[in-house]
Amino acid sequence: MKVWVSLNSHQLLEKWHQNDMPAFDFAQDRLALTGADDFYQQDGIVTAVFGKIFKVNSPKVPTGLFDAQIVAHLYRNCGDDFVKLIDGHHLILLYDIIRDFIVIANNKYQASNGYIWESNDILHISNSLESFVKHNDSCPPTTDWKAVSGYLSNGFFMTERTILDGVKKLLPSVIVTVDKGTVTWCNHAAISFNRVAFSNVDSQIDRYEGLYRAGIETFLEKERPQELGCLLSGGHDSSFAFIQGTKVFNKPIHAYTVSFKGWKFDEESYAREISNKFGGIFHPVPFGPQDLDWTVGMVRAVEEPVVSSSLPIYVLAKKAEVPAMLGGDGGDTLWGEYYPVVEFHRF
Structure with missing residues (x-):
């Protein structure tokens, strides 16, 4: 364009x-x-x-x-x-x-x-x-x-x-x-954050989940994908997106996770547990030295550098065979670096 x-x-x-x-x-x-x-x-x-x-x-x-x-x-x-x-x-x-x-x-x-x-x-x-x-x-x-x-x-x-x-x-x-x-x-659409006290945490969480699912439903209604995937790490943000997606999509969701075999840090077991629990189709995607060759493509796609530019996520997106994908990126910012979550626990 x-x-x-x-x-x-x-x-x-x-x-x-x-x-x-x-x-x-x-x-x-x-x-x-x-x-x-x-x-x-x-x-x-x-x-x-x-x-x-x-x-x-x-x-x-x-x-x-x-x-x-x-x-x-x-x-x-x-x-x-x-x-x-x-x-x-x-x-x-x-x-x-x-x-x-x-x-x-x-x-x-x-x-x-x-x-x-x-x-x-x-x-x-x-x-x-x-x-x-x-x-x-x-x-x-x-x-x-x-x-x-x-x-x-x-x-x-x-x-x-x-x-x-x-x-x-x-x-x-x-x-x-x-x-x-x-x-x-x-x-044309200034967003305001009006902090209003409430007495029932569960009802507010239910309301938030409903708004999140409504957003996914709007996307699905317009795009009408035959298959739906999720970039799933097993962490809070991507797991939340995956779980809410399973509640509105009428077929099992494909869960794609980067697997670092032999590395000290590997999230495959966490992602597999979430996928199995909520009826997903699990796809571990091994990441090895040969995948470093994708770096040039990622830099060209991103153009503007950001700290969270992730080569493994780029590799997942290239290898996944689904037309639409959910993900958890932005969760930290959405929750104000988790500050409201701390307030929930304090309440």
């Missing part, structure tokens, strides 16, 4: 009004757009969806529309706030030619990579950092050494910064608008 958005198209806009230029041709002059999963253009509105829309919180959408049509329909009927009505794993682009107005909206889950760079009157958006260097030969972005220093201190890049100076991550829920050449940023 690569999108180049020109920020100054007043002459093209006049050309469209005078000659009644079709929207698609005009959009090609205004946008360079490739790799969209859905594309739609009609009556001066161009929409593209990268990824998938799972849910629309509006009764105004007719049945039978594909994702890019849904975006156009909501924009026409609900105005500029249409993004707030859409849920899914997607990056949305909408271009209203008559208004000379562009919307680029990221989903609230960080489920799709997106980077943005404004340079020489061009808004360059891509899901690959490599493309910013490859497609800007005359003036490529340089290394942001302050961001690199922050990474070495913290183990990750702070906020929207990346290893390339001026290239920003599209953070969850971010909306970038280009209104007659003026770029603005905002957030």
Whole structure:
């Protein structure tokens, strides 16, 4: 997915009004757009969806529309706030030619990579950092050494910064608008954490598990995988994901675990116990010296380094023969480094 958005198209806009230029041709002059999963253009509105829309919180959408049509329909009927009505794993682009107005909206889950760079009157958006260097030969972005220093201190890049100076991550829920050449940023789904006292721990845990299962069900309803897997270590986070998955998926889940034969640290026995207890199909995947050859592929796939980049997990994902996979990554952060769990025990 690569999108180049020109920020100054007043002459093209006049050309469209005078000659009644079709929207698609005009959009090609205004946008360079490739790799969209859905594309739609009609009556001066161009929409593209990268990824998938799972849910629309509006009764105004007719049945039978594909994702890019849904975006156009909501924009026409609900105005500029249409993004707030859409849920899914997607990056949305909408271009209203008559208004000379562009919307680029990221989903609230960080489920799709997106980077943005404004340079020489061009808004360059891509899901690959490599493309910013490859497609800007005359003036490529340089290394942001302050961001690199922050990474070495913290183990990750702070906020929207990346290893390339001026290239920003599209953070969850971010909306970038280009209104007659003026770029603005905002957030469409701010998350609030309201700590409310409660007296029954069990009921709150049941509620949390219900929300977690509902999230898996939404994913399964949209993706409809014939088989489902889980990256299972036997630890708290991946075991929780596996157990909740078994409660909503109607077939045994394939449990994939990296096995380190002969190593002092090997989680296979823990993962096997969880898989057997909850009716999974267990797949130990041995990891040996020959698997170090996968390192180059992992670095190319990750692009941005993070402390938790795991070669064994990458090898699992490459070798697993299922179309969809659950995992426990992010559990520490979800629980605030386990601080709420300590509160539960103290209660």
